[in-house]
Amino acid sequence: MANGVDTNNLPTIPISTSIVVNGPDGTGQQATIDFAAQLAGSGAVADRLTSIAGDLTEKEGRITAIEASQTSNGIVATSWTDGLEDITPTMLNQGAEIIGTDNGTHLDPNTAKVVSSTGRYLAYGLNAGEWTRIGDSILNSLEDMQDVVIDNLTNHQIIGETAPQVGNENGYDQVFIPASATSDGERKLTEITGTYSSVGTVYVFRAQIDLATGAFNLIETIGTYTSKIATAHTTYASEISGEDIVLLDGEVLGFGFNRIRRTSGVPGGKWLQTGDNQPETLPSSGVGTLVTGDRLELGYSLTRIGVTDKRLSAIEASVSDLEAGSQTVTVANSKVIAIGVDSIQAGHDCLKSKSIPSRLSNLLDWQVANVSKPGRDVLGTYEDIMDGSTTPTFSDVNLEEMNVTHMIALSGANDGIFAAEALWYLQENWRRLGLALQAAGILPIFGAQVSRNRTYMSAIYGAAQSLGVPFIDTGRVRGQMGGWPSWQNRSGHLNPRSNWSYVMPMLDYIRDELGAPLQSVKMFRPHPLASGTLDDRLYDSPEQRSEHWREITVAHQHVAETVKQYLDDTSNAGFTTAGIVTEADEYAIARAGGSLDFEDYVLIEATLPVRCAHTLAMTLNVPSGATVYARDWDYDDGLMEKTLDANYLSHLGRAQGAWVEIAAEDGDEFVFAEPKGWLLDRKVQVVIALSGPFSMTPPSFRVVGDIITSDKELRTALPVVRSDVQLVATPAFDASLTDWMTSGSPVADAPADVAFLPLNPNTLSRMTHVAVITDTDTVSQTVTIAASEVDRVVELEVWSRYNPPLFLDNTAHGLAADQYTDLTTSTFPNDASITDDSLDWIWVNIEVADGSNIPATGGVIYKRMATTVWTPHAVKIHIPAGEVGTFTFALSSDGDDLEVAKVSARVMQ
DSSP: OBTTBOGGGSOOOSSOSEEEEEETTEEEEEEHHHHHHHHHHSSHHHHHHHHHHHHHHHHHHHHHHHHHHHHHOOEEESOTTTTGGGOOOSSTTOEEEEOSSOOOEEEOTTTOOEEESSEEEEESSSSTTOEEEEEOOSTTHHHHHHHHHHHHIIIIISTTOOSOSSSSSTTOOOOEEEGGGOSSOOSEEEEEEEEOOSOBSOEEEEEEEOTTTOOEEEEEEEEEIIIIITSOHHHHHHHHTTTTSOOOTTEEEEOSOSEEEOSSSSGGGOEEEOSTTSOSSOOTTSTTSBOTTOEEEEEEEESOOOOOHHHHHHHHHHHHHHHHTEEEEESTTSOEEEEEESHHHHTTTOOTTOSHHHHHHHTSSSEEEEOOOTTOOHHHHHHHHHTTOOOOTTOSSOTTTTTEEEEEEEEOGGGHHHHHHOHHHHHHHHHHHHHHHHHTTOEEEEEEOTTOOHHHHHHHHHHHHHHTOOEEETTHHHHHHTOOOGGGEETTEEOTTTTHHHHHHHHHHIIIIIOSOSSEEEEEEEOTTOOSOGGGGOOSSHHHHHHHEEEOOOOEEEOOGGGGGGTTOTTSTTOOOTTOEEEOOHHHHHHTTOOEEEEEEEEEEEEOSEEEEEEEEEEOOOOTTOEEEEEETTOOOOOOTTOOSHHHHHTTTSOSSEEEEEOOSBTTEEEESSOBTTBBTTEEEEEEEEEEEEEEOOOEEEEEEEEOOSOOOOOOOOOOOBOSOOOOSSOBOOTTOTTOEEESOOEEEOOTTGGGOOBOTTTSSBOOOEEEEOSSSEEEEEEEEOOOSSOEEEEEEEEEEOOOOEEEOGGGTOOOGGGEEETTTSOTTTTOSSOSSOOOEEEEEEEEEESSSOOTTOOEEEEEEEESSOEEEEEEEEEOTTSOEEEEEEEEESSSOEEEEEEEEEEBO
């Protein structure tokens, strides 16, 4: 209370002159100005004010710098020599810019690197010319963006263009400079690989480039490595800029070879670097010189990309394609499945064209690439991918450049050091491989090798589960057999008879889980053993195709000619692995736009990414004088509805359609305005016929319609679960074929490898006999399953094998006379069953009919491939609810002797 008045009732005073405070001498008044000075002098308020003052001082400095830069920055010049080289900065970090069309270079005074003159600069000192380049010119960004857009459209949206869109036309404003002279990476770098055609020093040269194949021919040498490249690039670059040297169509100016690959004298074909960091003279050892056959890699850059009529036309075509739903498919952009990892897949102990990848590719619509390396293990493959050297054994193109979308990795013995130390090590190596493939955009598929060691398989399967990637059990067949005779299995390398045990499980997985490729172009030659007219070479499946046509070469290795006769008996003293032959990948040649050699015919089959096609156009690059045929699936063959006559019967079992001659619309372009009948199941087939040898470059196919944009989703194949109740009363065979119904004269036989027959379903011991059947000598049996309230599916599984006579010296084996051909008195390949050209499989026919017999009119026929290894063939039979499921099956071949080991029928769960 003050003056007898309650403080709550005192009047409001807008400005105080003093306040009531407590001090050391009691309570009293203190002037407000003195109280404020006391707070500002010390304590928390004083400390905070000091901090604020510091912040304001720093901000005032930044504002002063900004104001200064607004008046002193903004230096713009048109070239280095006429501008910044002689200008003195007014302050550190001052900005400047060179704009315009200065295509020259200079030595950056700050970094001592050769840089492009056009661009943005900062002052690093306060003397004349002390400017360092920091990036591209902002004022030229519109032109740069235009080039980027053009590049994206031409390089990424126009699918199938094998030749570059720039650098091969007259009239470009362009200067080629050494790639090593570009420090900031602003230029587009292209690498060309070729073969140097002479011997001697590395030259600065002018060369004619074949943009399709990458080969080049020396036109003019301008100087030597020592006199030009080892000196400053700045001097020489200025000498050749402008009009001093005119580059003609397809030419490139080279500054020495950036990298040299020696074909001899250097272990592993090591790349040898040349360029800025080399001494002024070539190494005394001679590794910098070239010999005939050496491979060279040349780097060159474009300083400006010209917008020509062709490029604009390509952009318009690309936009039109995108709007219309169009896609161009070539060999180069086909989807590819790669097979690795080691010598088994590479082809050791195989014949020509009979490696695992070769056989697999021949039976698929996918292209298959062999990326295996003898001696390679899983960790080594992982390292290849991670360090960027994902170079297969047989090609100088890495996996991404080959358009690989999936890789099936199989490995075993080479990983033994890790498995022996700790199983987790092996699992971790597989996991790393999977991660590396995924990082490269490739979907991994793991598989156990046919040794099917449970230790190995559990580690691989564990890695697959941890990554969520598929696993293929390629060891099921071997697990049933327990292995192969020693004469067919040298150090784990399988011969042409036994390597089908890899092929068939992978083939089943790809067909069942991956389906057809999104897009693919494949090429085939006539099979050497096929005969008949072109109409006789029609086919309705990849298996039938392989009877008439053989695919161009997929890279692989095979044994030398001198030891091929011992492949049925690798234990023979005459067998040696010396002289392994490597076959080049013809698809790699085709991807680069190179020509391939053919004789009489070439079959081209394309799988196109379209559901419903509106237009189909083919560019076939047809050689002069050739005739072109397309398969008309809807060809009018005179068949009539509801007419069961001789004409109808004559077409039964024959491939549908006919080869129809077609003519080009414009040059080598063949256009189908109405693709119906020519395109079936997304595939089109074309044959080019020309008597005698001829060459041609790969074709392209352009389709307009409802374009498919993604592959089938990859997933792990779930294991098939079956009941353990066997429905076939007698699933195996004895010496008398007891309990089997027979027609003709099938026989029971104990084959040469009887100790390795599949397991008997009844005893789980090895079978002792097999049934040998033909087209007229058949076996059959009836199966009955009791009625049930639910529908059921019965899986009928037949184990069969095509087992032609072995070609060997029988003195070491003691086989029956009908089981071998004596190599000591016979010749290879004339008398051998398995050769480079033999088919090595026949058809097994599984005929099924309801009831207790096959009617005279026949049942439903399932045709399956019977290869030279025991293979299970499954068909499914539906039993409706409430019915007793009685059906009869009969087994036959298409003519040749075929072995059947066992048959089972079980309800699928």
